[in-house]
Amino acid sequence: MDVSYEETFRSVTLPDGTTVAYNEAGAGDRAVILVHGSGPGATGWSNFNPNIGALADDFHVYALDMPGWGESSSRPAADYRHPEVVVQFMAAVGIDRAALVGNSMGGMIAIAVAARHPERVSHLITMGPGSGGVTIFDAGGGLTEGLKILYKGYADPSPENFLATVDIMTYDTPQEVAAPLAEQRSANARRHQEHLDNWLEGSVDGPPLRYGASEREIASITAPALLIHGRDDRVVPFEHTLRLVRLISDSRAYLINRCGHWAQLEHAEEFNRLVRDFVLNTSGTGEKPALVALGG
Template sequence: MTHRLKKEKNYSYIEAGEGTPIIVLHGLMGGLSNFDAVTDFFSRKDYKVIIPELPIYGMSLIKTNVKHFAKYLHEFIKFKGFEEVILLGNSLGGHIGLYHTKLYPESVKALIITGSSGLYENAMGGGYTKRSDYEVIKKKAQDVFYDPEVATKEIVDEVYETVNDRNKLIKTLAIAKSAIRHNMSKDLPNIKTPTCIIWGRNDNVTPPEVAEEFSELLPDSELYWIDKCGHAAMMEHPQEFNKILDTWLKKRGF
């Protein structure tokens, strides 16, 4: 199902369904369409799924970092009038969700992270000396997934366009550095929010040991694995991802 992008005030976002709000946070190179299966599945249940376009390339360079994105998310939640939300983030989106929860714990009912940065990542922000070589970029995009076929031409084209736009590349590198700078290992033991960790066993960007460390450091967390799966579980195995998350939400009473 194709979802229409809403534009209100300074925000662009997709919204579908009615009920408990689930705010979905995309990654550095991730589009809103990466979560189509999540949106379709949970918007048919008792959830309102909202995916804001994060201002990855829209903020000044000094504000292009995890902390400012977390504050942007806080302003968006206030704009929508939500008191409590469920946050679901992939990659950089997971990191933003974690940092937001650190700053504003009272507004987060539950947290779901998948392939999240925040402890370590084999950053997408690096290794662009051959960025004009389409085949090199194609291989880099394919490496994000267990099955390289998931990296469609549309996805590869988008990554290629991003890294060959000087302004976007500078901000991509700034975000990658920010993700390393905002390491959350000391913060995680203080985050008491119920957290569901869903991870691909074959993730090359944030390897499986990262998921295990998240699981150890977050006091109220549960870790679930998806086999033959890379960095974007909700794209590679959407049905399994949705089933795990749906079961966890029901078990926790969300």
């Protein structure tokens, strides 16, 4: 399905007055909610524009701007509370259950919703999230290489800094693709200086994403989970997904070689195929698969 930003753009006001902007496409009973990462200039559209139309052929797709990003309300970092925003958004637009798809921070949000509101989540799909606990962004005691670049973009959202961001977020992006993507992200970030200021002011003790699920919560997740990660991710190492697949009982990990932090952009066709097949054909009954045949 061919879609544009303008024709799919929507917004809704939550009971507390927060505005959540989103892009909506497709129809039907199966809802898929896409949740972006934490980078400056990130939005539902910028993180998922090659995926929204493709998935809308089979699902009712919603790509959110979380409060503090894009066209959604500004919010101090201490008040992000994004997992609850997702649940409130679902209530506001009439979604009972959805497949949650989250990249990086969005993956953390999706994991927390699946753990704390299992009745709301039919399927859990992540790309490059942390794996819970207080050291989710730890790289031997400090920020990863990718997160250091991400912070430079918050402090100076110039196209030059965003070129460096695109370079480190991806495995090998050609200049003709990287340049317009960097310009788009830079323009998004510069349009809302208040979002950048709130992130930086809340980052004295590291990235202000303090709503992540605990290890105990992650282990309680009952939704079927598809955990996608780039082997060459320099923002959140793929070992986090190996930890998640150990913790979540009904899960499978999918590791992509020559792929960085944005699997949904770098390998869009493969990603779309994986998500479509997983949501349509994985029931999450909790039953063990039958053994069809045994090899010798």
